[in-house]
Amino acid sequence: MSLASQFVNLLAALLLLIAFAMLSQRRILTLIHLFAWQGVALAASTFVVAYTTGQSHLYFSGVLTVVLKVILIPWVLHRLIDSLNIKWDVETLLNIPTTMLAGIGLAIFAFALATPISQMANTLTRSTLGIAMATVLLSFLMMIVRRKAVPQVIGFLAMENGLFFAATSATYGMPLVVELGVALDVLVGTFIFGIFFFHIREQFDSLEVRHMERLKED
Amino acid sequence: MEHAPGIAFQILQSVFVVLAAPLLMGWVNQCRAWLQNRAAPSLLLPYYTLAKLLQKDAVIARDASPLFRVTPYVLFGCMWLAAGIVPVLATDLPFAPAADVIALVGVFALARVFSALAAMDIGTSFGGLGARREMLIGFLAEPAMLMTMFTAAFISGSTQLTTIVETLAHREFAIYPSLAFAAVAFLMVLLAENARIPIDNPTTHLELTMIHEAMILEYSARHLALIEWAVSIKLFAYMTIGFALFVPWGIAEAGHWGALPLAFASLALKLAFAGAGLAVLEAMLAKVRLFLAPEFLSTAFLLAVLGMLIHFLMQS
Numbered sequence: 001m002s003l004a005s006q007f008v009n010l011l012a013a014l015l016l017l018i019a020f021a022m023l024s025q026r027r028i029l030t031l032i033h034l035f036a037w038q039g040v041a042l043a044a045s046t047f048v049v050a051y052t053t054g055q056s057h058l059y060f061s062g063v064l065t066v067v068l069k070v071i072l073i074p075w076v077l078h079r080l081i082d083s084l085n086i087k088w089d090v091e092t093l094l095n096i097p098t099t100m101l102a103g104i105g106l107a108i109f110a111f112a113l114a115t116p117i118s119q120m121a122n123t124l125t126r127s128t129l130g131i132a133m134a135t136v137l138l139s140f141l142m143m144i145v146r147r148k149a150v151p152q153v154i155g156f157l158a159m160e161n162g163l164f165f166a167a168t169s170a171t172y173g174m175p176l177v178v179e180l181g182v183a184l185d186v187l188v189g190t191f192i193f194g195i196f197f198f199h200i201r202e203q204f205d206s207l208e209v210r211h212m213e214r215l216k217e218d
Numbered sequence: 219m220e221h222a223p224g225i226a227f228q229i230l231q232s233v234f235v236v237l238a239a240p241l242l243m244g245w246v247n248q249c250r251a252w253l254q255n256r257a258a259p260s261l262l263l264p265y266y267t268l269a270k271l272l273q274k275d276a277v278i279a280r281d282a283s284p285l286f287r288v289t290p291y292v293l294f295g296c297m298w299l300a301a302g303i304v305p306v307l308a309t310d311l312p313f314a315p316a317a318d319v320i321a322l323v324g325v326f327a328l329a330r331v332f333s334a335l336a337a338m339d340i341g342t343s344f345g346g347l348g349a350r351r352e353m354l355i356g357f358l359a360e361p362a363m364l365m366t367m368f369t370a371a372f373i374s375g376s377t378q379l380t381t382i383v384e385t386l387a388h389r390e391f392a393i394y395p396s397l398a399f400a401a402v403a404f405l406m407v408l409l410a411e412n413a414r415i416p417i418d419n420p421t422t423h424l425e426l427t428m429i430h431e432a433m434i435l436e437y438s439a440r441h442l443a444l445i446e447w448a449v450s451i452k453l454f455a456y457m458t459i460g461f462a463l464f465v466p467w468g469i470a471e472a473g474h475w476g477a478l479p480l481a482f483a484s485l486a487l488k489l490a491f492a493g494a495g496l497a498v499l500e501a502m503l504a505k506v507r508l509f510l511a512p513e514f515l516s517t518a519f520l521l522a523v524l525g526m527l528i529h530f531l532m533q534s
Binding site: 009010012013014016020024096100101103104107111115127130131 | 527
């Protein structure tokens with residue numbers, strides 16, 4: 001294995017570790033920091049892949065990752081939790097050790113699923129596909145086990161990180177137009193979620209999404 | 219008698235570990251005191267304590283069974299055996315094939331079971347409380363420890379510690395994410411198993427928090443000395459296992475007796491760093507509530523399992 005490929009593997013492992021850390025994290029503020037660090041790891045791996053394979057469009061997506069996911073979105077989220085005045089502990093539906101065990105199960109499932117696929121691929125980074133899928137599934141799990149709206153949105157954004165990484169590791173990234181579109185979607189999504197947070201809180205005096213069940217008409 | 223130098227070295231290493239272990243404890247305590255802005259105790263304080271305890275008359279509870287008397291010797295014996303299996307200075311250990319890493323974890327478990335039984339034997343409430351807590355920590359730490367060992371075993375293709383060290387010390391430079399995960403997990407297990415700060419405070423006698431100290435409250439004199447000594451050998455053994463798995467460089471190979479001084483110097487350097495690191499870690503962390511200990515240890519288990527999974531993923 002070349003040094004670059006080993007380095008990408010290390011960054012992939014870091015990405016997975018951060019996904020697990022987010023799953024086990026109780027504070028919203030730390031959750032946002034972890035999300036920013038996940039963006040850093042993602043951007044670094046994108047740059048390494050871009051440098052080794054000479055795919056110049058990957059440089060653009062790397063820069064896009066840094067600007068959006070390391071700087072802009074965490075800043076917006078910071079502003080949001082400041083103005084919503086929420087820094088309390090995140091409530092989870094399952095206790096943390098159980099969630100972690102479920103996470104290990106998901107990681108094994110993702111790895112088993114990815115192994116036959118990555119054997120067909122011939123990219124430098126094929127062995128990291130399993131990690132990318134595990135990150136996606138772990139972010140899903142995070143959205144499921146969290147009660148409050150803000151951690152669910154962070155889970156959604158982390159899922160996008162995983163998808164992005166999957167695209168990089170399987171096919172050296174999507175076409176630039178698609179990436180630009182996805183990045184814009186994520187950004188707009190974050191803003192819309194921000195507005196939603198205020199509406200949800202105005203309506204229910206809380207950000208717990210289970211209150212939304214009351215919106216049903218009988 | 220072609221094994222004669224090996225056997226002589228084996229005995230030498232076991233004795234060396236047993237004699238040097240209190241020094242490591244003294245070094246950790248000294249670093250801790252410096253970090254807390256206290257005047258540091260002497261580096262040799264653990265030896266003085268052991269000598270003092272060995273001179274005193276032992277007091278044993280009226281209801282104590284022979285198990286209570288035997289336990290300190292069993293503990294000391296287990297730790298001494300562990301010290302004989304772990305490659306500390308050189309990999310040429312004739313006794314090492316007697317036990318691989320799984321058996322090594324078993325040796326530690328045997329010591330734990332005996333100390334828990336002895337703690338309950340007296341029938342005081344503290345003993346039972348400490349034993350229950352110790353078993354809780356132990357049964358969570360053991361799988362994490364085994365998984366950590368397995369990660370290194372998969373890379374080197376053997377569960378024999380000496381073989382693992384020889385393979386890992388000779389590999390070409392490569393980044394192993396799996397070993398990095400395993401190293402963090404191992405560090406967490408080391409803290410929990412040796413009753414260090416996030417899980418247990420080795421200096422406290424507060425009934426609400428103590429785990430290890432609660433178990434040995436009833437011991438005195440030579441029994442206490444043996445237990446304290448065993449505790450310091452355990453810390454030494456754990457640290458050298460960590461060196462063997464993650465920083466094996468500098469250890470003397472089989473048959474290269476000339477490399478022994480270098481191995482000795484590198485061991486001293488590693489131990490000095492590890493002891494200071496342990497003290498820094500303990501100064502920075504706060505002791506967690508007992509009910510958060512399962513969370514701490516399940517994180518260690520998770521990291522160890524992830525390390526192993528990533529090893530398989532990167533292999534394929």
